[in-house]
Amino acid sequence: MKALFFDVDGTLIDEVKHEIPASTLEALRRTREKGNKVFINSGRTVGMLKRIMEMVEVDGFLCGCGTELIYEGASIYYKKLSVEMKQRIKDASDRYGVLVHLEGQHGWHCQPSEKLLRDHPRYQALYENLAGFIGMEGGIDPTPYDGEYEISKFCIETDDGAESGHPSDMEGFREAFGDEFIIIDRGHGFYENVPIGHGKGAAVDRILDYLHLTRADAYGFGDSSNDEEMFRAVGHPVAMGQHDQVLEAYHPFITKRVEEDGIFYAMEQLGLL
Known part of the structure; x- marks a missing residue:
């Protein structure tokens, strides 16, 4: 038995049509019939994976960069941030000039203040575009921003100040959160923040241990x-x-693009079908 782990955007789903190719669905079906286990390994929390869950049949979901693990329909692990930490993160928005995206089991929250939008006008379009996309995915938590809801991770958008004259204070942000979160630079001023001890790799480790499998049994697609x-x-x-060039340091098998049946091609070449 092998364990296969798949990123979502740009891997399972093309980023133009936002669809899973038929060839990918066929490949996942065939490898599961062989007894292999298939997992979605996503930065999205479970509340932001609703549409994906309707599109594909898999054995489990590793959500929110490993902050929640779902296997055969049951949540077997969850890391919830404290109420105090959630407030610290919300306060960081105006303090460091960053647009904060809160992410939890029930979905996404974002509410930029008037001051933030005044100092950083570019955030308005970023907020509206992301709200539109996440709304389409069914990932917006309807709970009021200042209400009671949990989160497990968060992301931020930053401003270099070239247009606004108000650059984000990333040095201050890193000093405030760098000891408690892995701060992942996703490029273009976007940072994903995951609690220490978590991440897509830690999620794989936990699932492999749960299934009594080894690293040699694991395939990761991203x-x-x-x-x-x-x-x-x-x-x-x-x-x-x-793909991001940083991944080439791991000497991966490089397949075709997602819309060119890249998943099917790779799985066929690797003997997983």
């Missing part, structure tokens, strides 16, 4: 910088045809 930890954790990393 395309972006937050897949780097997953590539470290698996014995067989697979990079999509379009």
